[in-house]
Every structure is written in C-alpha cells, then in structure tokens.
Amino acid sequence: MTAFDRRRWVLTASVVVAVIVVAAALIVFAGADPLVGIQGLVEGVSSSPYRIGEVLVGAVPVGIVALTLIPALRAGVFSVGAEGQIVVGAIAATAAVFAVESVTGGAAPGILYWLVGLLAGSAGGGAMALLPAFLAVRWRVNEILSTLLLNYLAAGLLGWTLRTWLASPDETATPQSAKLPEAAALPSLLPGTRAHWGILLVIVIAVAFFLWRRSAASTRLTVFASRPKLALRLGATRSRTIYSTMLVSGVGAGIVGWIQVAGVNERLLNSVTGGVGFSGLAVALLGGLAPIGIVLAALFFSALTAGAVGMQSATGTVPSSIAEVIKGVLLIGVACIAAYQRTAVAALAPAAAPIDAEHDTEPAHEGGRS
C-alpha cells in the first residue's frame, strides 16, 4: 500500500466519523436520545417488506445515474447535469407514452409503452447532455458550469410543460401531467411494495460496467484523464471523449426520468428528479467509480432517506430532513476525498516516494532548464 492509499483511507475514515458525530449532535440537539433515533432509523428501513421495497425503489434512480457517470468521471469530465437530463428524459418519455396511447387508441401492449418510454427518455437525456458537450468541445466552456446552469433551464422547461402541452386536464393543486395509461406503468417486482422492474435494470447496468472496466475504452478514458497527449495516440481525442462520456451519462439520466414517471409516480410531476441527479454524483464518487461500490452506496443513500422517516416517527422530534443534512456532510467529505485524489495524483506523480533512489541521477531541483 502506498502512502497515497494510506492517506486516502485515513481521509475516508475521518469523513465517516464526521458524519456520525454530526448525526448524533443533530439528534441530541433536537431533544432526542440518539439510541432511540438509531433504532427508529433501522426500523424505518427494515420493519416491513414495503419499507425494504422503498429502499430499493429509492436506490434505482440514484444507482443508474451514478453507474452511467462512471465513464465521464473516469475521464475527468465532471458533468453535474443529471438533474436537467432526468427532467428532459422524463418529459420526452411522458410525451412519447401519451403519443403511443393516442395513436393506438389506448390498446397498446405494455411492452410497446415501455420500449417507447425507454427510448424517448434516453433520447431526451442524451440530447440534453450533447449540448454542454458541444459547448465544451467547440468553445471550451467549462462543463461543470454549463451542465449546472442547464439544470435551471430544464427546471423551467418542466414547469412550462406541466402548465401547457402536458398539463393534466383535471384541476390539480400542483402542476402535473395526466396519469399515464395503466399498461405503461412498470409492473411491481415484489408484491405489496412499490419495488418495480427498474431494479433489474440497475443490476444489468452494474454488470455491464463491471465487465467494461477491463475494456480498451475504459483504459483510454483513464489515460485521457491524466495524460491527454498519450490518449491522443490511443485515439481518444478530446471531442470524442467528451461526446461519448457525456452521452452515456445523459442517456442514463434520461432513462431515470422515464423510470421515475412510469415506475414510481405514474405521472410527470414538478418534483420528478427529487435531487437524484446530484445524489447520483455523490454516490458515484462514494462508490469509488466501481460498480459494486456504487450499488452499495446507492442502497446506503436510499436507506438513509427511508430510515430518517422511521427516525422521525420513533423520536417524534427529529425531522426526517436530517437525512439531507447527513447526505450534505457526506457529499462535502466525498468532495474532499475526490479533490485529494485529483491533486495528490498530480502532485505525487512525477516522483512519488521513489522506491529505488540508487540509480536516480536526476537532480531534484535543477530540472530541465538552466
């Protein structure tokens, strides 16, 4: 284990400790016993099949977003546009499903709805991702900035859509679309829960990325992240890399948009993303860009949300929004780890801990020019 690895584990451990300390402090501050709170948390996650199902349902969108971010993050392309891509994917999927309904007169089989929804969602999310990719390739617009700002554009588009061309014909308290046709809904995987077939999709994607890790493309992206000139020799040009990686994450987010509409809410809502675009980024980093790690991290995030509800009902005083605070602390911690990884790799790379100095004749300071 190198010094770099050791320090990374120390950093990770301190993040975990910080999260526990903050959580305990918040519970005490809210006037509750931390032990009772933890008990409520565990019950909120596991006391009934329905609750276990909720954890799984919550993990699906975060997991897909995080998994499909693997190529971009591996290449050092920091896209934070999943929120907006989910929205556009959801709008496209909803519109496509209603289009199929009107064309077939409501007689379409489920499989057709699912296929069209999946494709439309992918196309919507992918298109939304190609815009910042184009800006980054053509004019070197920072992709963090452009994807972040496009999220606002997408949110505005969603609000407008739900009040105009996809608005529900019924009087509703909040803007929303009409309910999707019964056949378009993703069937439940576990009876008595909201856990739907999207779970299988997560597993498929995770396995695919697990196999992809040893592929030529994966190697090219790793090289691109730190050695762009060498990557050019491998055929990984800047434009090809940015377009392909952002397209993958955009398609993933678009599919999530479809799943949230067809599998969870059964209609398009203003709150379709529920913040999973951002949590997905956190989960991807928390999972160390490894498929198994990401699946576990997604389950952890989802369990935290579900458990916080249990905590609220057990203690009576701790609001369930404690989950968001804890996620926030975790996110900052993960960002620190990621920042450390990026800088440490750069700083340590030239001559990190030379194992053999015996034949190192390079002056430490003289450098190239004098």
Add this chain to the structure above:
Amino acid sequence: MTASQEQGDRVLEARSLSKSFGPVRALHDVSLVVRPGAVHALVGENGAGKSTLAKLLAGIERPTAGSMTLAGRPFAPRDRAAAKRAGINMVPQQLSLVGELSLVENYLLVGPRRLADRRSARALLTETLERAGVAVELDTPTSALTQAHRQLGEIVVALAEGAHTLILDEPTASLGPLEVGGLFAHLRSLCALGTAIVLITHRLDEVRQVADDLTVLSHGENVHHGSAAGLEPSQIARLMVGELAAAPARADRTIGEVVLAAEGLVAASTRDSPLDGVDITVRSGEIVGIAGVAGSGQNLLLDVLGGFVQPSAGTVALAGTAAGASASASVFQRAGLAWIPEERSEAVVPTMTLAENLTVYSTAIGSSSRVGRPTASKVGARLQAFDVRPPRPDLLASGLSGGNQQKLLAARELGSAETPRAVLAYGPAQGLDLRAAQAIRERLAALAAEGAAVVVASHDLDEVLGVADRVLVMFAGRVVADLLIAQATTERIGRAMAGLTGTPPTADPEPEVQV
C-alpha cells in the same frame, strides 16, 4: 549618498561554491565576482548549472561547500527573504507577477508590511521608475502589459524592494529583438546608478551587446571567468560546449527509403517558437539529431511530426499510412511511430501499474493492434531488459523514481517485439546515469540498423552528437543548419544555435552517408 560611494562596499563574491543534489553534482568549485554597476553574463548549456548558481546567490538554495561574501562580510542567506533583505533579488524566467493585479497591487503583495497602503506603495514605485528612467503603467492589470513591460515591471518591483543586485533568469527568452534592445538600454541605465546585474542568457550575441563580465559554466564547472570584452560569440560557444567527445564507433547502416517527411511546416504554440517553414526528411536507417537552444521550436516540431498538433500549413507524411489518412497521433501510432516526449509525465500514467503502462497501446486499442497483448513474463523480461528498478509489473508507475520512469517509457516505446517504423525522441536519456544513457543510445542505433527512421532532439548537445548521423540546428522556429556528423564541428553548431548564420553549410540533399 551617491551611487559611487555605495559601490565599493557592495561587491558580491562567491568562492568555490559547490552544490550537490543527492549523488548529483550540479555545481563544482565555482567562483565569481559580481561588481556593482556592471552586467555579468552567465552562460552555459542546459544543465550546466546556471540556475543552480543563481539560486545559491539568491538564497533559494544553500551551497554544499564554499562561501559567499557581500561587501566583504560573510553572506550566507538562510532563504530567499534573507537575500532580499541584503539587497539581492532574482527575477525568475516565469515571471511571478499576478496577472489580475496591477504593478502597485503586486508590490503590495510582496513588499514590506509597513508599506501596506496603496498611496505610499505607488509613490515608492513612481520614484523607482523615475530613478531607473523607465515608463511602465502602474495601475493596469499586469496581464494587459506587453511581455517587455511585465519584465520591466518585475525589475521595478525588485528595485523598489531595495535590490542593488538583480539576477535575471533569461529575461530575453520571450522578447523580440526590438524589445531586447529596449530592455538592455534600461539595464545599462540601472548599471549607471550602481545596480549590479547578473544576466542568465542563451543568446551569445547578447553577451557582446550588453555584458561587462562573463562567466561560462560547463557541466557544473567554471570554464571561463573574466571580462566579456573581445570575446566573439563563436569563441563563447566553444567554451560552453567544449571539444566534441570522440564519437562512439558507428556500425555501418544502410540508409534506405524516406520514412518520415515534412514540408513547409508552419505551426504556432504558446510554449515554443512558432515553426516558420520547416522541412525535414528522415530515411530508414538514419538517425537525425535536432539541436538548438531550448524554445527554438524543437518541441513544436516533434509535436507536429507526432500528429499531436496540426500544422496551419505544410504536410507530414509517414510511410505506412494511407495517402489520404489524417496525420493524427493515433494513425501514426498504429503505423509504428514510437514517441518519447521531452516531458515524460506526458507519456507515463502514474495511476497505472508498470505492466499497464507497458501494454497500454495493446490494451487501449484492443485486438486490432499490430502487437498482441504481451504476457506477464514478457512484461517482466522487458522491464529487466531496460533495467527498470524495481522490475515489478504490478507496481504503480508513480512509485518509480524519475530516471526509472524514463526507462519504463523507453521500454514501452523502444522495446516492443516489432521494430518501430520511426522514432521521435526528445532527450531520451534525460535523468539517466551514464550507463543507462549509453544503453538508450545503443538501442536507438540498433533500431536504426533494423531500419527505423530515428529523430533525436535534445537541448543537451552531447546527447544529439553522440548518436546522430546528421544534425539539424533550429533557431527561432527554423532549421538554420543541416550538417552531416562529420561536418558538425562545435563551432558550426554553436554559431547556428546562437542564430549566427551567414549561409549555413548544408548537407548534401542526397546523403551518401558512410557512417
């Protein structure tokens, strides 16, 4: 107090300075005297120890042996700040001004605390400007100034900090001829006020233009110290480079077809001199050396030849690529172009293991590669063949020392089972000890004997002359000399490197080289 009164007690003298970095001797027994009111030029090849000497004077490094005196009293600055307080300041080659801030604000950043208000800082700078007879805009962000004015601004800030001895590290490297003239005029007027100036430069004609005293370093030793008067640039070049080492015996090689050819290359880069119509032809079995002072366009030329930079005019053709194929780095790689860049950090991936680095082409391009995936035992054998220490395939490349990373790079680019069609190498032996460097030279010669077309660039002239059959000398983005190794005398190359070309003697266009 007038300048002349101060001068007598301001002589900076270094006696027998030596500096080693670990086992490496950067400077050995160097003495010099820096006189107030004089420009002291410091010249030498890359790696000759100029920067090390400057850093010792400026307190950035401390000597391993030897001593310095200032005004007759012992001078052993603990750090850069101590040297500054004593009046000795260094202006680095990469200017340290913050681009977003004006000169006044920059001065507030580095100046003494008591001056931490803008008005008095501005007053002091204005006074300094007047004293030095320099006009530089004080209140615009320094990034909006010309390079020459930034340079002057940096000098003015140093003077305002109380410097009486200025060390300028290649101040003219990024200036045009007119700007250089202007800078020198200002340096002379500073000298007239009693300032001592140590001028590090690569351009030997500048020595004649501006220097009073001259120190020439070669391989860390002082080979000339005294008046600069009466020395011709060609004489200085001879002092710098020394007599050519006897070229190692060369095996007969058959010079064959043209493998790599470029015509009329024009390209620009922020890091190097723009290429201005460069032609180069490299034949199978031939080793072409590219010499020149750093920043003469060699780096950009290799980038264009490697397919990394597309020229704005001109063509690059590599045998084995389809006539219509784009001249991209990946096309050239697949056609068998080996690549060792000047910065090895561009080519070695620190987060990958030695084995992964070694096999990156086959793993990242997949089965379509010319070379199959090497097996684990082959990887270990290749690491050992190139003396990579330790030869552990599963070690991360970041765990290797710099020299061993260079060997790893050579093992990947020069050690594959198939002979590369062409080799582009910039300083392939940099950071290597003599034995390892010799092994790389022998490997390059062996590849040429097997039919590869080899290009070796380096700012270490010995590295080029030790292996090349033909030497191209670059200056300011052009090839100013094309010499067969037999014609490549120190004097000719030295003159060409300094841009002193009348009509450079060129090699026979159809070289019938008996090497």
